Amino acid sequence: MDYTINNYRAKKIDGKYFVTTDHGSFCVLDDDEFRKLKQNNIKDDLRRKLEEREIVLTNNNISEAIRLQKNRDNFLFRGTSLHIIVTTLRCNMNCIYCHASSKNENESKYDMDLDTAKKTVDFIFQTTSDNITIEFQGGEPLLNWNIIKYITKYAKEKNKILKKRLNLTLVTNFTTMDREKMQFIINEGICVCTSLDGPKELHDQNRKYKSESNYESVIYWIREFKKEYEKIDSRNEINALVTITKASLKFPREIVDEYVKNKLKIIHLRFLNNLGYAHKLWNEIGYTSDQFITFWKEAVEYISDLNKNGIKIEERMVQIMIQKISSEFDPNFLDLRSPCGAAIGQLTYNYDGNIYTCDEGRMIGEDLFKLGNVKTDTYKDIVTCDKACAVINASLNDQYYCDNCVYKPYCGVCPVCNYAEQGNIIGKICQTERCKIYFEQFNWLVKEKYINSRT
Amino acid sequence: MVISLKEKFYSKEAVMKSIEDFKAVTPIKCVSEDGSFIIHISKVEDVPNIEEEFVNYVLALTQTE
Amino acid sequence: MEKNITITGNCVQISINPKLYPIEVIYSASYVFLDKYYILLDEDHKKNVLVHIKPKKNKSEISEDEMEALAGDFLNELINYADYNVRAKQTQKIREMLIQRSIITNDPEILKNDELNDEEFNHILDKLDEDYDEFLDDPKEIAIPWEEKYGNKTKDK
Numbered sequence: 001m002d003y004t005i006n007n008y009r010a011k012k013i014d015g016k017y018f019v020t021t022d023h024g025s026f027c028v029l030d031d032d033e034f035r036k037l038k039q040n041n042i043k044d045d046l047r048r049k050l051e052e053r054e055i056v057l058t059n060n061n062i063s064e065a066i067r068l069q070k071n072r073d074n075f076l077f078r079g080t081s082l083h084i085i086v087t088t089l090r091c092n093m094n095c096i097y098c099h100a101s102s103k104n105e106n107e108s109k110y111d112m113d114l115d116t117a118k119k120t121v122d123f124i125f126q127t128t129s130d131n132i133t134i135e136f137q138g139g140e141p142l143l144n145w146n147i148i149k150y151i152t153k154y155a156k157e158k159n160k161i162l163k164k165r166l167n168l169t170l171v172t173n174f175t176t177m178d179r180e181k182m183q184f185i186i187n188e189g190i191c192v193c194t195s196l197d198g199p200k201e202l203h204d205q206n207r208k209y210k211s212e213s214n215y216e217s218v219i220y221w222i223r224e225f226k227k228e229y230e231k232i233d234s235r236n237e238i239n240a241l242v243t244i245t246k247a248s249l250k251f252p253r254e255i256v257d258e259y260v261k262n263k264l265k266i267i268h269l270r271f272l273n274n275l276g277y278a279h280k281l282w283n284e285i286g287y288t289s290d291q292f293i294t295f296w297k298e299a300v301e302y303i304s305d306l307n308k309n310g311i312k313i314e315e316r317m318v319q320i321m322i323q324k325i326s327s328e329f330d331p332n333f334l335d336l337r338s339p340c341g342a343a344i345g346q347l348t349y350n351y352d353g354n355i356y357t358c359d360e361g362r363m364i365g366e367d368l369f370k371l372g373n374v375k376t377d378t379y380k381d382i383v384t385c386d387k388a389c390a391v392i393n394a395s396l397n398d399q400y401y402c403d404n405c406v407y408k409p410y411c412g413v414c415p416v417c418n419y420a421e422q423g424n425i426i427g428k429i430c431q432t433e434r435c436k437i438y439f440e441q442f443n444w445l446v447k448e449k450y451i452n453s454r455t
Numbered sequence: 456m457v458i459s460l461k462e463k464f465y466s467k468e469a470v471m472k473s474i475e476d477f478k479a480v481t482p483i484k485c486v487s488e489d490g491s492f493i494i495h496i497s498k499v500e501d502v503p504n505i506e507e508e509f510v511n512y513v514l515a516l517t518q519t520e
Numbered sequence: 521m522e523k524n525i526t527i528t529g530n531c532v533q534i535s536i537n538p539k540l541y542p543i544e545v546i547y548s549a550s551y552v553f554l555d556k557y558y559i560l561l562d563e564d565h566k567k568n569v570l571v572h573i574k575p576k577k578n579k580s581e582i583s584e585d586e587m588e589a590l591a592g593d594f595l596n597e598l599i600n601y602a603d604y605n606v607r608a609k610q611t612q613k614i615r616e617m618l619i620q621r622s623i624i625t626n627d628p629e630i631l632k633n634d635e636l637n638d639e640e641f642n643h644i645l646d647k648l649d650e651d652y653d654e655f656l657d658d659p660k661e662i663a664i665p666w667e668e669k670y671g672n673k674t675k676d677k
Contacts, residue, residue: 007611069622464561507558518547
């Protein structure tokens with residue numbers, strides 16, 4: 001026999017079998033083909049089909065399987081690239097699901113100071129990654145505007161020598177945005193991301209801003225930024241994120257329409273994590289995985305209909321999942337990766353210099369995911385410490401129920417979410433809401449884009 | 456309430472870890488007898504099937520090991 | 521199949537021959553149901569594994585048909601994991617080889633380490649090549665198609 005059968009996983013969807021390998025190649029087989037694969041009765045066309053996807057391995061394609069495995073795992077050797085800096089925990093809004101458990105806007109003791117900012121940037125540039133993305137978060141990061149300016153300038157100065165591919169992004173609620181800040185942000189090439197939860201009533205219900213409407217500010221500044229980008233012919237886009245609460249579930253189309261109305265081409269329909277304030281108010285604002293999936297399916301099917309009518313909008317998770325399935329290179333979406341992004345993909349630096357495994361890790365409200373501090377530790381200390389290794393290990397999906405799941409090469413586990421839901425970083429995966437949601441999202445996508453599109 | 460778990464199917468480490476975790480919720484203790492773990496667990500008003508939840512908990516930990 | 525399944529009230533008891541399904545397969549199948557059911561593993565006097573499954577929801581909400589379907593689902597999960605167990609063992613060597621080779625060709629430290637000289641590096645590759653050459657061996661005749669292996673016996677019947 002001049003071939004061997006590679007390891008594979010399979011799932012029957014709509015009468016066909018979706019078959020995947022460890023390195024992420026996939027194949028769609030009908031009943032007869034799958035039966036022959038199970039019986040090892042592989043000849044002619046079937047053999048060619050399976051060999052093309054390295055489900056059958058021969059001397060001719062073993063190198064290709066190795067190459068694809070190498071590409072899929074390429075992120076393992078890159079070093080931490082996403083660095084989230086919490087410039088302040090202060091916030092001037094009261095979002096009902098705030099994961100960051102933000103503080104009152106008058107409490108300036110929760111601001112990052114200059115010395116901490118400098119040490120944070122020095123720490124960041126110790127990364128072995130060629131790419132650095134610095135993301136300003138909070139609270140509301142603009143409340144500590146001087147530190148944002150300082151970090152931007154200092155990071156660029158350091159980069160003149162170190163020559164990394166440096167990106168800067170800002171996540172803001174726009175309430176304290178003004179023209180001067182906008183010009184600085186545009187001139188320095190800082191990408192902007194805001195929250196837009198849907199039409200005005202829904203957005204303002206989720207994201208309470210004193211006695212005013214936050215929706216008005218968000219829409220105003222989205223349009224102003226777009227105008228400025230057009231003037232200077234910039235390729236930068238303003239991005240927005242939506243957080244889905246119980247109240248949102250009734251309005252999938254209206255939420256999508258809001259994004260289309262404001263010419264936002266990407267919408268990321270994220271499920272609510274059970275962290276921060278959301279955890280305390282879960283009974284009021286939370287929902288089950290089934291409820292979320294019903295909402296999500298209606299929204300993405302609506303988006304498909306809009307696309308057929310020439311309206312350009314995409315759902316971010318669909319984009320990411322398609323790239324994971326169809327491309328040999330991982331899009332490096334840290335939530336869907338094994339191991340996950342904790343420490344080796346991202347690090348979060350709190351206002352006081354404390355370093356956490358990830359943004360979710362700092363939102364737990366305890367020190368469980370704290371790895372060290374920029375004032376006392378080096379990058380090497382942090383990414384190789386026992387705690388980082390334990391969290392990374394807990395995120396490997398080889399050890400779980402995931403090992404028999406057809407979507408294993410494309411999926412990931414979050415130890416922080418396991419801990420938030422079940423009190424243990426080693427989770428009972430099939431019982432987590434995350435697993436149920438991702439599983440159904442993959443099922444829908446595979447059925448729509450890979451099984452039914454072929455028939 | 457008394458639960459009997461065969462040592463053949465449930466790992467000792469999983470049983471011990473589960474007992475540690477459940478101690479915070481209810482009085483619980485364990486003895487080993489004739490190839491089984493005999494677990495004494497008190498009822499909890501807010502958790503109607505706590506003994507069954509405990510057994511599931513141990514099984515999940517055993518499987519993860 | 522019925523003799524292996526006993527339904528008493530809202531509890532299903534399934535009797536499993538441990539020679540057919542190793543304990544790790546029973547664990548894996550049980551794990552799938554932990555979300556919605558309570559599961560207890562026990563043993564009878566014939567050393568069969570007894571799996572007791574009880575739904576978490578109220579007794580009055582479960583019909584006998586649903587309990588039978590539950591038992592059927594559990595048996596199907598056993599087959600699913602038993603099959604996966606067999607495949608995992610069969611492909612263990614090839615999986616290890618693919619991962620090893622992909623990592624060694626990916627790790628920049630190994631490739632640019634001055635202390636790892638050509639001789640050592642070639643030794644690592646040679647060792648991997650031994651595994652690579654062996655991956656097409658088939659001592660247990662697993663790769664022989666079913667018809668080829670058993671076809672004549674069928675005709676003899």
